[in-house]
Amino acid sequence: MSLRTRLAALLLGALLPALPALAEEGGGWRERLNWPPLLELDHVLLQTSLYTDHFSPDPEHTNNQRLIGVELHNPELWFTGLARFKNSFNQDSLYLYVGRELTMWESGDTRIRAKLSAGALHGYRGEYRDKIPFNRYEIAPAILPTVGVSWKRLETDLIIFGAAGLMVTAGWRF
Numbered sequence: 001m002s003l004r005t006r007l008a009a010l011l012l013g014a015l016l017p018a019l020p021a022l023a024e025e026g027g028g029w030r031e032r033l034n035w036p037p038l039l040e041l042d043h044v045l046l047q048t049s050l051y052t053d054h055f056s057p058d059p060e061h062t063n064n065q066r067l068i069g070v071e072l073h074n075p076e077l078w079f080t081g082l083a084r085f086k087n088s089f090n091q092d093s094l095y096l097y098v099g100r101e102l103t104m105w106e107s108g109d110t111r112i113r114a115k116l117s118a119g120a121l122h123g124y125r126g127e128y129r130d131k132i133p134f135n136r137y138e139i140a141p142a143i144l145p146t147v148g149v150s151w152k153r154l155e156t157d158l159i160i161f162g163a164a165g166l167m168v169t170a171g172w173r174f
Contacts, residue, residue: 037078045071045079045155047171054088054165062090065167069095077101081117088164089131093123095142115146115157132162 049067069083080098087093097119105112121142124132134140148157153173160166 034076034078038074038076040074042073042075044174045069045073045081045171046174047071047083047155047157047169049085049167049169050156051168052165053167055163058088061088062086067167067169069169069171071171073101077103079115079117087123087128089124089128091123091125091128093121095119095121095144097142097144109152111150113148113150115148116143117146118143 047067047069049065052063052065054061054063065085065087067083067085069081069085071079071081073079078098078100081096083095083097085093085095097117099115099117099119101113101115103111103113119142121132121140122138124135124140125138129135129138132140132142142161144159144161146157146159148155150156150173154170155173156168156170158166158168
């Protein structure tokens with residue numbers, strides 16, 4: 001038996017005892033995550049970048065990402081989005097993603113929340129192709145954690161992009 005098969009069997013063996021708890025009515029993982037998400041539009045977020053900083057500055061890095069992004073949110077706090085920006089090496093790039101947000105604190109019109117998005121990143125080409133992991137065919141997987149504040153229709157986020165840096169964005173909800 002191959003190592004991959006053994007690891008899969010071990011993982012399956014560890015998960016099997018948990019399946020009845022996950023499947024319990026009203027409290028299973030699907031219900032807790034509101035899965036599958038509703039295909040219903042609650043609001044649209046239009047956003048742009050305000051500030052970018054790289055943790056290890058390189059003379060080739062640019063901190064002017066000129067990001068413009070659109071996110072479609074449903075009532076269950078799931079979202080999908082597309083962002084167009086200049087990457088760290090001033091190349092046109094796209095990030096197509098889905099994600100979920102979690103309200104951490106709320107009072108009146110003010111809300112602090114965390115977001116996690118995952119998707120496909122395209123745009124690191126040529127000599128910069130290997131600057132991001134798994135960039136096969138110039139498309140790489142990406143996972144971006146975010147912490148943000150919303151007040152009425154205004155939203156601002158702090159996005160951490162791996163070990164490379166951070167970005168502050170601001171947007172307006174419609």
